[in-house]
Amino acid sequence: MVKVAIFDYGAGNIFSLKSSLEKNxxxxxxxxxxxxxxxxxxxxxxxxxxxxxxxKSLDTSKIAFHDLVKNQVPVLGICLGMEMxxxxxxxxxxxxxxxxxxxxxxxxxxxxxxxxxxxxxQIKQSSVLLEGVKEGSWVYFVHSYRVKPKNDGIIKAxxxxxxxxxxxxxxxxxxxxxxxxxxSGKVGSIxxxxxxxxxxx
Amino acid sequence: xxxxxxxxxxxxxxxxRVVKGMHFKSIKDAGDPxxxxxxxxxxxxxxLVFLDITASEQQxxxxxxxxxKVAQVIDIPFTVGGGVKxxxxxxxxxxxxxxxxxxxxxxxKNPEIITKLMGIFGKQCVVIAMDVRRNYExxxxxxxxxxxxxxxxxxxxIYGGKTPTNLDAIEWAKEVERRGAGEILLTSIDMxxxxxxxxxxxxxxxxNAVNIPVVASGGCGKPKHMLDVFLQTxxxxxxxxxxxxxxxxxVDRVKEYLKENGxxxxx
Numbered sequence: 001m002v003k004v005a006i007f008d009y010g011a012g013n014i015f016s017l018k019s020s021l022e023k024n025x026x027x028x029x030x031x032x033x034x035x036x037x038x039x040x041x042x043x044x045x046x047x048x049x050x051x052x053x054x055x056k057s058l059d060t061s062k063i064a065f066h067d068l069v070k071n072q073v074p075v076l077g078i079c080l081g082m083e084m085x086x087x088x089x090x091x092x093x094x095x096x097x098x099x100x101x102x103x104x105x106x107x108x109x110x111x112x113x114x115x116x117x118x119x120x121x122q123i124k125q126s127s128v129l130l131e132g133v134k135e136g137s138w139v140y141f142v143h144s145y146r147v148k149p150k151n152d153g154i155i156k157a158x159x160x161x162x163x164x165x166x167x168x169x170x171x172x173x174x175x176x177x178x179x180x181x182x183x184s185g186k187v188g189s190i191x192x193x194x195x196x197x198x199x200x201x
Numbered sequence: 202x203x204x205x206x207x208x209x210x211x212x213x214x215x216x217x218r219v220v221k222g223m224h225f226k227s228i229k230d231a232g233d234p235x236x237x238x239x240x241x242x243x244x245x246x247x248x249l250v251f252l253d254i255t256a257s258e259q260q261x262x263x264x265x266x267x268x269x270k271v272a273q274v275i276d277i278p279f280t281v282g283g284g285v286k287x288x289x290x291x292x293x294x295x296x297x298x299x300x301x302x303x304x305x306x307x308x309x310k311n312p313e314i315i316t317k318l319m320g321i322f323g324k325q326c327v328v329i330a331m332d333v334r335r336n337y338e339x340x341x342x343x344x345x346x347x348x349x350x351x352x353x354x355x356x357x358x359i360y361g362g363k364t365p366t367n368l369d370a371i372e373w374a375k376e377v378e379r380r381g382a383g384e385i386l387l388t389s390i391d392m393x394x395x396x397x398x399x400x401x402x403x404x405x406x407x408x409n410a411v412n413i414p415v416v417a418s419g420g421c422g423k424p425k426h427m428l429d430v431f432l433q434t435x436x437x438x439x440x441x442x443x444x445x446x447x448x449x450x451x452v453d454r455v456k457e458y459l460k461e462n463g464x465x466x467x468x
Contacts (some may be wrong), residue, residue, distance in 0.1 A: 012295050012296070012323070013295050013299060016276075019273050020276060048326070049321070050319070050320055053320075053321060109412065112413060112437070113413065114324060114414070116414045117206075117438070118204070118205045118247055119204045138205070138467040142278070142300075142383075143325065182276065183300065184277075185277060188276060189276065
């Protein structure tokens with residue numbers, strides 16, 4: 001059984017993500033720092049909360065986080081969790097984890113914000129996370145910001161909300177989704193499984 | 202393709218059972234919330250809403266354990282509301298496994314709670330539930346509308362639709378958006394329980410007043426009503442209770458009907 005950890009910023013529902021991982025046969029611990037991260041085969045940064053308080057809760061773990069990524073321990077960032085991979089976000093004043101070059105910007109206000117609901121995926125490149133996921137699959141989004149990576153080659157799928165919203169990013173063992181796989185029914189469960197498969201290796 | 206319209210079954214929960222009120226008054230028993238949640242989720246519901254209509258102090262623990270049970274069985278988002286007054290109430294519900302928390306009376310009494318919640322949990326978690334009724338006693342500084350040549354304004358009600366607040370619904374919608382709400386759950390008290398259709402006029406006005414998603418609620422008696430609200434307004438989601446509870450219409454069949462008639466839905 002693969003053992004993974006969810007980092008808890010103390011700001012929202014991580015219960016659904018935990019249930020989803022457990023349904024896919026992972027053993028899950030909730031952690032609030034990365035001191036014992038060596039005990040786990042993968043890390044999840046959940047998608048709930050607000051940028052500054054969340055990044056603050058990771059403050060003492062920044063170095064450990066960079067080591068983790070360097071050592072190719074799989075990390076899945078969901079929504080805010082993915083946004084924190086980048087250098088900065090328009091949601092907050094504090095810097096991000098800076099593991100990926102680029103920034104996080106507010107959706108244009110000619111659209112309703114947040115972008116909330118089911119939207120379809122346009123797959124741009126093959127990806128480990130999207131293995132077995134069909135073009136046009138519906139996934140659940142709820143976000144006000146979008147990521148803008150410097151290297152857009154890491155964008156594996158996007159979604160159309162009047163503008164193109166990067167939906168899945170992947171860079172070696174670093175994975176991110178703007179939508180919530182744990183809330184996206186069966187399709188989401190496929191992606192959770194794919195992530196856990198990477199963790200097993 | 203683009204963002205789809207959401208179909209949301211609502212479960213009014215009293216003492217751990219699903220019930221449905223008529224004009225917020227008479228109540229019929231409709232079933233086990235966890236079983237219904239699982240069934241709706243499998244049928245293709247886009248989201249679920251649970252409203253704890255008892256919401257007394259003793260109900261706190263009941264609702265927390267219900268939220269936990271529901272979160273274990275479904276893999277779509279769900280909102281929980283009813284009696285949420287303090288940050289701690291909201292926190293309890295979100296940390297038990299709900300994705301969003303709906304606040305009505307608590308936000309009218311203490312609007313700062315919206316900004317506080319948004320600051321901690323993010324605006325996507327904060328749903329403002331608005332129960333609205335037409336008031337035909339005209340007052341100054343109200344948005345006045347006309348229907349069947351009668352003039353009225355839209356007034357916000359609290360305490361489960363029992364108490365008028367003198368608040369203009371259009372202004373209140375704008376204020377909750379400004380304070381950081383992520384969504385409005387808009388119920389027409391006039392139409393709720395009538396099964397005669399949504400209050401199209403109310404929904405149109407609120408949708409036009411704000412730039413956050415709005416969920417229409419109150420009055421849905423048949424799939425045609427859902428089609429009407431999606432075709433005649435720019436609302437994001439439609440909520441219904443009784444048409445789904447009593448097996449009159451399954452969620453997937455309603456969504457197929459919407460799709461056949463040109464509404465983008467997830468199937």
